[in-house]
Amino acid sequence: MSIGRPAPELPPLSQDEILRYSRHLIIPEVGVEGQRRLKAARVLMVGAGGLGSPIGLYLAAAGVGRLGIVEFDVVDETNLQRQVLHGTKDVGRKKVESARDRIRDLNPHVEVVAHEAWLTSENALDIIREYDLVVDGTDNFATRYLVNDACVLLGKPNVYGSIYRFEGQSTVFCTAEGPCYRCLYPEPPPPGLVPSCAEGGVLGILPGLVGLVQATETVKLIAGIGEPLVGRLLLVDALSMQFRTVKLRKNPRCPACGTRASSPPAPRTCTRSSSPRTPAAR
Numbered sequence: 001m002s003i004g005r006p007a008p009e010l011p012p013l014s015q016d017e018i019l020r021y022s023r024h025l026i027i028p029e030v031g032v033e034g035q036r037r038l039k040a041a042r043v044l045m046v047g048a049g050g051l052g053s054p055i056g057l058y059l060a061a062a063g064v065g066r067l068g069i070v071e072f073d074v075v076d077e078t079n080l081q082r083q084v085l086h087g088t089k090d091v092g093r094k095k096v097e098s099a100r101d102r103i104r105d106l107n108p109h110v111e112v113v114a115h116e117a118w119l120t121s122e123n124a125l126d127i128i129r130e131y132d133l134v135v136d137g138t139d140n141f142a143t144r145y146l147v148n149d150a151c152v153l154l155g156k157p158n159v160y161g162s163i164y165r166f167e168g169q170s171t172v173f174c175t176a177e178g179p180c181y182r183c184l185y186p187e188p189p190p191p192g193l194v195p196s197c198a199e200g201g202v203l204g205i206l207p208g209l210v211g212l213v214q215a216t217e218t219v220k221l222i223a224g225i226g227e228p229l230v231g232r233l234l235l236v237d238a239l240s241m242q243f244r245t246v247k248l249r250k251n252p253r254c255p256a257c258g259t260r261a262s263s264p265p266a267p268r269t270c271t272r273s274s275s276p277r278t279p280a281a282r
């Protein structure tokens with residue numbers, strides 16, 4: 001599976017780009033065609049915070065042609081412990097502007113599209129429609145479910161990640177063959193049940209670990225290489241430094257992507273007896 005245009009329609013690389021991406025071009029699995037796929041790709045990042053920082057920096061460095069950023073927040077001093085897209089000089093600035101400046105400096109070949117907005121049910125479809133895939137770096141359940149449902153409706157892969165304290169998760173939702181977020185968690189938890197990073201804290205390095213898994217999956221999906229984390233949930237425990245994956249299945253009764261009626265409430269489809277917790281923060 002590769003995302004985007006057929007090979008004959010891919011944009012050519014300039015001499016500058018050939019030089020810049022030379023370490024990609026000599027990898028057989030990427031090569032010139034893979035790099036042209038990256039250049040043609042349109043990726044929407046939801047959030048420019050802890051997860052969005054490594055995602056944005058590395059996707060830009062890797063040569064993703066268009067990076068959309070949905071973010072309404074302003075850089076706060078407490079962000080700097082993990083949100084490495086932003087610097088001390090950016091405190092008080094809008095995150096979309098800070099992110100755009102940093103990414104332009106890192107790679108001027110990347111077009112950054114700033115969506116300075118909350119993602120809502122009114123604008124989500126219109127924004128997401130313009131992109132090939134979505135990388136979810138949100139810190140709240142409302143946005144996470146909205147991203148999921150919009151991606152199901154539009155048929156866009158949703159590269160998911162979440163973090164809390166020392167633990168993180170990542171997978172790829174909303175592909176034709178794989179499950180979506182609601183297959184795993186059909187409904188949001190009651191408000192206040194799952195603490196956020198602001199409430200429970202997060203190791204500043206953790207979004208780097210998980211965000212780079214998301215960036216890696218994004219590049220693989222665009223280039224059509226390797227085995228994406230479709231139907232597999234990666235669980236990261238930084239304290240024990242253990243990475244494990246659990247299988248996920250599409251739920252035919254899923255309220256978003258299911259093919260059968262969704263009532264009574266859909267069961268969770270994680271194949272393990274204990275479903276993984278769902279960290280809420282970014």
Ligand SMILES: [Zn+2]
Binds near residue numbers: 179180182184257
């Ligand atoms: Zn589903």
